[in-house]
């Protein structure tokens with residue numbers, strides 16, 4: 001007897017304490033801030049870390065991801081599923097452009113930004129880890145696309161937005 005597909009994926013993810021995760025992430029960010037020359041460098045390093053995290057998380061799901069969707073827009077449902085499985089919550093909204101080449105994911109209750117307020121580092125993408133994970137998933141799936149963060153609650157925005165955009 002086997003449980004297949006989405007359900008199996010959800011069941012196989014072990015859970016970790018949210019306060020521990022958030023505290024670890026804050027300290028990771030603190031170290032990046034202390035060891036970087038500017039905000040762009042911090043953002044890039046956090047995205048690189050997210051990329052590695054994405055690779056680790058998704059290694060065993062490579063085949064599943066390849067089969068999961070055929071188009072870029074359909075693929076956004078893979079990211080929704082991955083986000084729900086790993087964060088325990090769903091996006092507040094998912095917006096798709098008319099031409100199907102841009103998808104914006106928002107979360108009004110981003111776990112990474114919860115309780116965080118940074119007002120002296122404009123341009124910082126506090127939860128850019130998510131962009132890196134998305135980048136890894138898209139690269140793994142073979143899409144020529146980029147992922148980046150557009151808004152961030154920790155910096156005072158009303159929601160966190162991560163965008164994926166097909167390159168020409």
Ligand SMILES: [Zn+2]
Pocket residue numbers: 110111112113126127152153154160
């Ligand atoms: Zn956030």
